[in-house]
Amino acid sequence: MSQNLSEQELIRRENLQKMIDLGLEPYPSKTFPVTHLAKEVHEGFKEGSTDFQEVTLAGRFMSRRIMGKASFAEIQDSSGRMQIYVSRDDICPGENKDLYNQMFKKLLDLGDFVGVTGHAFITKTGTLSIHVKEFTLLSKSLKPLPIVKTDAEGNSYDEVTDPEFKYRQRYVDLTVNPEVRETFVQRSKMINAMRNFMAEKGYLEVETPVLQPMYGGAAARPFKTHHNTLDVPFYLRIANELYLKRLIVGGYDGVFEFAKDFRNEGMSRFHNPEFTMMELYVSYKDYEWMMDFTEEMLEYVALQVHGTTDLQVGENTISFKRPWKRYTMFGAIEHFTGIDCSEMDEEALRQTAKDLGIHVDKELGKGKIIDEIFGEKCEHELIQPTFITDYPVEMSPLAKKHPTKPGIVERFEGICNAKEICNAFSELNDPIDQRQRFEDQLELGKRGDEEAMQLDEDYLRALEYGMPPTAGIGIGIDRLAMIMTNQKSIQDVLFFPQMKPERAVVSEADNETD
RNA sequence: GGUCGGUUAGCUCAGCUGGUAGAGCAACGCCCUUUUAAGGCGUGGGUCCUGGGUUCGAACCCCAGACCGGCUACCA
Known part of the structure; x- marks a missing residue:
């Protein structure tokens, strides 16, 4: 060449x-x-x-x-x-x-x-x-x-600002922009702090399969691949939830994994096709316990990374000092819109969404409509770390039902800087209920919901042997890193964000015909 | 996916109503033993993203495409 x-x-x-x-x-x-x-x-x-x-x-x-x-x-x-x-x-x-x-x-x-x-x-x-x-x-x-020069007043000259250059040739970006190196050092400190915090509690760091015969644990479209020797399809995992809970069935008290997950969906400054999720499952706990745990861990992480719980993120100062504000989902909707929709049926919800100027597709079920209203009217208001609890059962097929609130599950999401950073629940461990939820998902799938979950027989078999009451959480590491390092784009907290291949690379790949 | 914008020297960028390109830094040559965006004098460097078209003539106008970005859609 x-x-x-x-x-x-x-x-x-x-x-x-x-x-x-x-x-x-x-x-x-x-x-x-x-x-x-x-x-x-x-x-x-x-x-x-x-x-x-x-x-x-x-x-x-x-x-x-x-x-x-x-x-x-x-x-x-x-x-x-x-x-x-x-x-x-x-x-x-x-x-x-x-x-x-x-x-x-x-x-x-x-x-x-x-x-x-x-x-x-x-x-x-x-x-x-x-x-x-x-x-x-x-x-x-x-x-x-392209070496950057800085004068006495702090003005820099010839700084490489072209995002394509920075992402494709990150080695150059890292060499000439020290603050980029620092961002990734902070990301590493953040992950180490989480790891140490959980290891200190006695939880076991584990590894589970990336190649899965059936994808599950989240609502997303997967990447599909093929194993030649076995001649079967495999999916790159969209979550590791179901495998980690199998390990809880097996008797560990707490297991966690920092996992690369893969979702075959759109890309944006908050989405990369492969991203890092930390999932943790702890037996004999519930989601209330997990909220306390999450506050404690993220306060610790902020202190480890920055020495303070108050972080400057864009225009805002975000405080990871405990405790976080807590709303139920209906409470948040009522707080930000003045509308109480906790008693509404699907038709009333659909009308409410319409009245609020939110477009909802026909095939959306009740839970998805509530989520739409929340996402449209509440999420962007939540800058300080906040827990949203009590999600509708329809959109939470792996979460345990609330003992007293019908139609609600014991689930929370942590929202920070107007974005979801974690998702947790008291794990559903009733195998008969779980089978029913999977079947409801199949039904949603038939209605056109492309992200409805598959029915995982082996997972049900594991639950039938018995899983202790368990609390579980998934934390979006990249989004948390964006907050902890004050970066606007997920691409700035990933060394090598996904990009279209360069043209020279494509033409070589095209020559491979097998 | 939609939409708007971008692509010119190694880097950051300018380039007017169309007349085959400029600056700073970087590079090259010469001078200089405590400088610091070192300095002084001099020199070279371009597929103006790609392919078509209009025109006597295109970096500039038109069409198609590539890649990147902003917003938007999708997205637990």
Whole structure:
């Protein structure tokens, strides 16, 4: 395959060859003995101290200011940048000045990986620097990086803002935009905090199948695939709920899984075809307990990630301080519209929706209409973390019925920043009721609801052996990460959000005919 | 899916009522041993997203397509 190289790429290839000609290895393999990160030197160095007299750092070469026989440059490692001071006669003590005059001044390009050894000092202008006595090339870069420059006022120049560039070439985005690296560090801290919190309670982290013979546990269209040897279809999971509850049947007190789920639906700034869900099931608990647990865990997570429960998210300050506000679904609708629809039948609900200017499709059942009204009139009002409880039974086929409120299940959703971030219920463990609910779903499916659930005989068999009373929750990790990292789009909390393939990639794939 | 907008140098962008392209940074050459968006002088770099069309002439107008984005629809 031929490459059309730009002028700058050709020059870099020439520089690479000239380095080889000088006897330099452009891609050495030996472990490079890094002793410090840039951040450690920045935080630890005090002027006049005798520490940091011999430090070794490695990173990308990000800027260079040549002043004749000496130069300043910056290298960037995972922790940040460090200025280095390179003088010709220090790195070339002998007669041969090639390392400075040729390699450092001419052949080295921005983006190359280098290693330096030297001592820390403060320059006349007060900048901490490493006075380099050994300079090593660690890896040559052949493509120019769009390096961002920032002036004294904090204005940045040439920042890569094109979303397509950022998402397709995330490695470049991460290299040149430190705040992007930080977003993903925070995401990782968030997940670790949740994991530690649950492990601390004694719950077991498990793994369940991604390839499932039958999809379930949520209402969504699946991706379908095929296993060649078994010659059967498989679905990529849309949820892991039913498998985790099988493990509760098997006797664990608490199981959780951070799971990639897959839904074959639209994409938006809140939806990616593959996304991460954390599901947790705890035996002998109910949804009331789970609300308390959720508040406690997310307060802990906010503190772990940010050291505070008050987070700035867009225009709003969102507080994860316990307790959250709680509404029943009918209560929320009444609160935001003034209409009490708790006693209405399907026709009255349909009319109410119409009166509120909400379009509802004919095939929607009672539960879906209520959900439409809630989604249209209430959800966007809920900025602070809020629990909505008592969902209609029709839209909750895996949740236990409320003991005193007919037509209602013991379920809650957590809403934050106008979006659902979690969904939980007292799990339905009555196998006869569960069979009936599945059959109702089949009926909805026949009416045209493409997301109605399938009937899972093995799951019913498990329930027939007996499942203890159990509380379960699913937390949308990506949406929670958007809140915890103050990002507007799910694409900004996923390293590699789903995109259409680039054209070159498509044409190669088209050649595969089998 | 609908709709509106975008695509010009490695990056960020300008380019008027149509006359075959510019700036800053980056790159290249020369000068400079504590600079910092380093500086000074000089130089090169373009499939104007793709394919058609209109026109003497298209980055610009028209048609079709690709990709990206905003809103919207769908979406537990």
